[in-house]
Amino acid sequence: MYFPAKKSIATIVFTLLAFTSYAQQSKFSFSINSLTTNFNYGSANKGLQPYKKNFKGLQIGTAYQIGLTPNFSLAPEANFAIKGGILGAGNPVSAGKTSVRLYTIDVPVFARLHLGQFYLNAGPYAGYTLGGLIKIDGSADVAPSKSKISFGRGASDFKRWDYGLQAGAGYNFQLEKSVLTLDARYGYGLANMSVDIARYNRMLNISLIMSKRK
Template sequence: MKLKAILLCVLVAAGASMASAQKAGLKGGVNFTNLYIGDVDDVDDENMKVGFNAGLYYRADINEGFAIQPEFLFTQKGTEVQYDGLFGGSGRYRFNLNYLEVPVLAVGKVGNFNIHAGPYLGFLVGAKVKDVDDNGNINDVENLDRDDFNTLDTGVAAGFGLDFDTGTIGLRYSYGFQEIGKGEDAGQATEDSKNSALQLFVGFDF
């Protein structure tokens, strides 16, 4: 599954490079992320984590109504999980996961409006779990770090946007296929969950 996703991203990006570039620029925005188990409908909005996304995009027109858009992004994902301690203490675990992510999107255009969807490939560059107790004290969970999580994430993304003369603005949802926890501790802590993210973004052409 991972190899197929990588090959698909490479082939589609190569096809885009042979078309005429119409848009290229910088983009960034806000992430509203969570982790899901089994069915994505199980996501609990109360555990949502806010982060950011930033990077580059390149849009190549295939024809007037269709384009391919690869992107290279730094994106923050994760969640917050509530807990109740054995002796009355309570708090939450905050999972902070940072990825370099490459979505390759098919873009359908009607005037200035666009709908886009396609696969993404993500590489985990940093992971930190923090314990925030009921008094607001923040402590690192030392036994969990990047080595305890899967470094590769694959999934699909879909959304819509509005193009303007100097850039674009839009909303996108991404749905991960890979369980984020690799080791026994991380797997139990995350309950074998996967990434889920809603992105609000704005881009400006070079």
């Protein structure tokens, strides 16, 4: 007796098995690298723009690439990052040079398109700020200070939750027993991180990532 439905199901299963057998490699990876970050202060604080400087931070994390097809994978990550921003001396907010340092946990999830050893990826991220510091250098009008960041709804408080988008590209160098990946990405924060003035996270991340070959 002929069962077209069963034959169709068997064909689909066989096709999926054959297709995924040639999918991108699923693998764990580990990275440690420097970060270049700053704050975007929004259109209401354009007077701060000339004083804005980059903050050099650090990121340590792990990722798992889930191979789905020969040209597509998903790559969730979990990273501990030291981010922040600097306002130069003479700025309208504090007069003295001000450095903001944030200790965060970031979880991006990338959709990754593979083109040979080269790839493009993009996706959302969510972040949580564990703590931070504000350092203000002394000036003619202001005494130097260093304090922990407070979280809440007060005028000088910060907010813990962050979210936004990350996108970039990378290249896999095939070594004898491992894969060395050069990855570059840009992070665009969509959440205002403080109460008194707008602070949106911006990030440039160039990293070397090591993973094991099959």
